[in-house]
Amino acid sequence: MKELINKWYRNHALIYKLLLLLSTTFFIVYLFPKTGKFRYSFEKGKPWQSENLYSPFDFAIKKSESQLEKERETVISNSEVYFEIDSEVAASVKDSYLQKFNAVFKDSLTGFEDRVLLFKVGQNALKYLYQHGILNSVFNYPDNQDVILVENNKELNRIQFGELIKQSEIRSYLERLLNQNNLTKYNKEFLALFFDLIEGNASFNKSLTNKALEAELSKVSPTRGVVSEGTLIISKGQVVEEGQYNILNSLKSEYESQVWSSNSYNWVIVAYTLLVALTLLMLLLFLRKYRPKVFENNTKVTFIFFNVVVMILLTTLVINYNSQYLYVVPLCILPLVLKAFFDARLGLFAHVLTVLLLGFIVPNSYEYMFLQIIAGIVTILTVSELYKRANLFISVGxxxxxxxxxxxxxxxxxxxQIFTLKWTTFGLFILCGLATLFVQPLIYIYEKLFGLVSDVSLLELSDTNTKLLKELSNKAPGTFHHSLNVANLAEASANEIGANAMLVRVGALYHDIGKMKNPTFFTENQSTGINPHDELSPKESASVIINHVLDGIEIAKKNNLPDRVIDFIRTHHGTSLVYYFYMKEKAADDTVSEEDFEYPGPKPFSKETAILMMCDSVEAASKSLKSPTSTKINDFVESIIDKQVESGQFLNADITFKDIEAIKKVLKLKLANIYHLRIEYPE
Structure with a gap:
């Protein structure tokens, strides 16, 4: 049991990665649709590239959305409209007609014959107006629209809309009637009588109309015909015409929407799981082979997997809501974030794998994958310095x-052709670009959540007005000046060999902050000429010198410096000797142990930390140069760095001899400029 626990403990990091792989796989598979996937791709007007396709089962040919919409519009335009007739209104108007007529047309105003004729004209007018009904409001139906008249939900008559009297038509009708009977001199009184008398009795019955329309729309079939099992749908090489295109789309839709049996469903889940797990395994293998330091850090591996899952989750949510908004998802944030915290190659690799996974669920998967991979490559190539806002805006554009x-x-x-181009899709791409700008606040959030550091944070830390660097300049001004010189040398060296110049500059600025604890024990801060080491033994002096590394780590942690910066404090002396005091002790005692005068390490384990070690040693030792010449500087740089190489200080760093030679060249040139020397060329 004890052996099993020990084995578990020794491999706990690998076990964690395995659990992370499995949990991420299951979550992604959970997000994926659990339906069949049509295995063929096809385009209208293009040849069918696969083998002859026969119908695997009976299925209906679905109408296109445009066809269905056209049929629905036809049904709506031809649908019957219901109007409710209130017969009591007509009866009431006719009953009150005699009383109001007598009040308006008295014997003293009209002759007997005119009065009788006017009365009959009015009766005929009322009979005509209320024959079908008078509309109580304005409606925009065409005159040939079929109308059903009902009373108390009982059908009375079927007419056309034009047969119903509109209130705007009443005046002209009455004037025409009076003119036909030579009664135009009574126009004013007769019209006033009718407008005071007439009421609309035909009102729109929305409930019955909507029910009738729904019933008619429900009769619109979404399909047109059936393809029987075994029927040849299309032959290899045949051009996909309109008819075949609709049939293929119907088959695809039927295939992807069919309900799986429990056995088939389980197999689909297994297949998805295998593919997703294989894809994520490729990501882990890439990290193990090409980014071993990232692979060993479980926090960083978790961070990478988390970002992949977030992109898949966002895309899935958008597809479930409305797939036409698919391109709003700012997928290019993924390579941007990974490039900010790691490097471009890792960012592009993770982006491509994420796009491959999304290919399972997006419509037009080939088009989508092509667009996103090209966009990811452009992202990696164009965004060079993310901390510069202008660069990000230009790259997003x-x-x-x-x-x-x-x-x-x-x-x-x-x-x-381009006439039916969907311009709204271009708007979605613009929205996607604007959403990509969210990467800067997102990087800040990630730094706080995962304890990572990006170039944006490094830029802030490189400001010499930060609290810690101000404290260093006040307590140890000589060390501060030394750190600035080392930062300049290290940045130039990093640029020469393609290392992270911003990171190495920040590391150089903070590498000696431990000297703030005992600043006068370091020669660059001894302005009074008094050396406190004169009162200490060589071993005690070496202990004070060595402790500035440990003190620096402690101060850095108290001030929440990132681990990537603390690494420079740990490694800037590697496991080298405090040589001066070692030789001083050795002169007095031949049995002296090197371990008492050796820095605790570790040795530099990256290009950047190796650069700092070289630049720190060269800059510090250069102060002892007397009457420097180009030859002296060349020999001096060669001697210091060769000694570090021989002592194995760079064995753990991924730096080549070619890189070291390039760094030597930069240091020689910089020191020559510092001492205002000209390069000596051979005669």
Whole structure:
């Protein structure tokens, strides 16, 4: 049991990665649709590239959305409309007609014959107006629209809308009637009588109309015909015409929407799990082979997997809501974030794998994958210094332009023309570009959550007005000046060999902060000429010198410096000797142990930490140069760095001899400039 626990403990990091792989796989598979996936890809007007396709089962040919919409519009335009007739209104108007007529047309105003004729004209007018009904409001139906008149939900008559009297038509009708009977001199009184008398009795019955419309719309079939099992759908090499295209789309839709049996469903889950696990395993293998330091850090591996899952989750949510907004998801944030915290190669690799996983669930997967991979490559190539805001805006503009150009090209390939181009999709690409700008606050959030450091934070730390560097300049001004010189040398060296110049500069600025604890024990801070080491033994002096590394780590942690910066404090002396005091002790005692005068390490384990070690040693020792010449400087730099190489200080760093030679060249040139020397050329 004890052996099992020990084995578990020794491999706990690997076990964690295995659990992370499995949990991420299951979560992604949970997000994926659990339906079948149509195995063929096809385009209208293009040849069918696969083998002859026969119908695997009976299925209905679905109408296109445009066909269905056209049929629905036809049904709506031809649908019957219901109007409710209130017969009591007509009866009431006719009953009150005699009383109001007598009040308006008295014997003293009209002759007997005119009065009788006017009365009959009015009766005929009322009979005509209320024959079908008078509308109580304004409606915009065409005159040939079928109308059903009902009373108390009982059908009375079927007419056309034009047969119902509109209130705007009453005046002209009455004037025409009076004119036909030579009674125009009574126009004013007769019209006043009718407008005071007439009421609309035909009102729109919304409930019955909607029920009738729904019933008619429900009769619109979403399909047109059936393809029987075993029927040849399309032959290899045959051009996909309109008819075959609709049939293929119907088969695809039927295949992807069919309900799986429990046995088939389980197999689909297993298949998805295998593919997703294989993809994520490729990511882990990449980290193990090409980024071993990242692979060994479980926090960083978790961070990478977390970002992949977030992108897949966002895309899945958008697809479930409305797939037409698919390109709003700012997928290019993924390579940007990974490049900010790691490097471009890792960012692009993770981005491509994420796009491959999304290919399972997005519509038009080939087009989507092509667009996103091209956009990811452009992201990696264009964004060089993320901490510069202008660079990010320019890069986002370029990414958006690439999206638009690629989408335009695909649309022309599919449709063969540009007149039906969906301009709203370009708007989605612009929104995607704007969303990508969120990467800067996102990087800040990630730094706090995962304890990582990006170039943006390094830029802030490189400001010499920070609290810690101000304290260093006040307590140990000589050390501060030394750190600035080392930072300049290290940055130039890093640029020469393609290392992270910003990181090595920040590391150089903070590498000696431990000297603040006992500043006068270091020669660069001894302005009075008094050396406290004169009162100590060589071993005690060496202990004070060595402790500045441990003190620096302690101060850095108290001030929440990132681990990547603390690494420079740990390694800037590696496991080298405090040589001066070692030789002083050895002169008095031949049995002296090197361990008492050796820095605790570790040795530099990256290009950046190796650069700092070289630049720190050269800059510090250069103060002892007397009457420097180009030859002296060359020999001096060669001697110091060769000694570090021989003592194995760079064995753990991924730095080559070629890089070391390039760094030597930079240091020689910089020191020559510092001492205002000209390069001596051979005669």
């Amino acid at each position: 370029q990414i958006t332009l690439i999206y638009i150009i690629a989408y335009f090209a695909f649309f022309v390939i599919h449709e063969g």
